[in-house]
Amino acid sequence: QVQLAESGGGLVQAGGSLGLSCAASGRTFRSYTMAWFRQAPGKERELVATISQGGGMTTYADSVKGRFTISRDGAKNTVYLQMNSLKPEDTAIYYCAARIGPNSAYVSVYDYWGQGTQVTVSS
Numbered sequence: 001q002v003q004l005a006e007s008g009g010g011l012v013q014a015g016g017s018l019g020l021s022c023a024a025s026g027r028t029f030r031s032y033t034m035a036w037f038r039q040a041p042g043k044e045r046e047l048v049a050t051i052s053q054g055g056g057m058t059t060y061a062d063s064v065k066g067r068f069t070i071s072r073d074g075a076k077n078t079v080y081l082q083m084n085s086l087k088p089e090d091t092a093i094y095y096c097a098a099r100i101g102p103n104s105a106y107v108s109v110y111d112y113w114g115q116g117t118q119v120t121v122s123s
Helices: none
Strands: 004-007 010-013 018-024 033-039 046-051 058-060 068-073 078-083 092-099 117-122
Touching (some): 004 092, 018 033, 018 092, 033 068
Parallel strands (some): 010 117
Antiparallel strands (some): 004 018, 092 117
């Protein structure tokens, strides 16, 4: 099993940047595909980005391509999401997730979730 804890959310103006971190417990971090999802009020949870076990493969939602970057540090058991050029529509609770298996955009295949961190982008 793995436990996930996000940090780094907050309030930022449109056009600004914010970095999120997700610390994972356990010694098998490298076995997990990691992902960031987000959920805005009244909307379904949606994929933001994924990163493979070794970090060699990443995927992004079209809405964040070119603005967000996902990365991971195996020595620190941490996955990151760097968010640049933020827009008000990026406002959501951001969740870190983990699974054993390939990168996937589907919420239901991820086995472990963090508690979420709020990101608010003001116009």
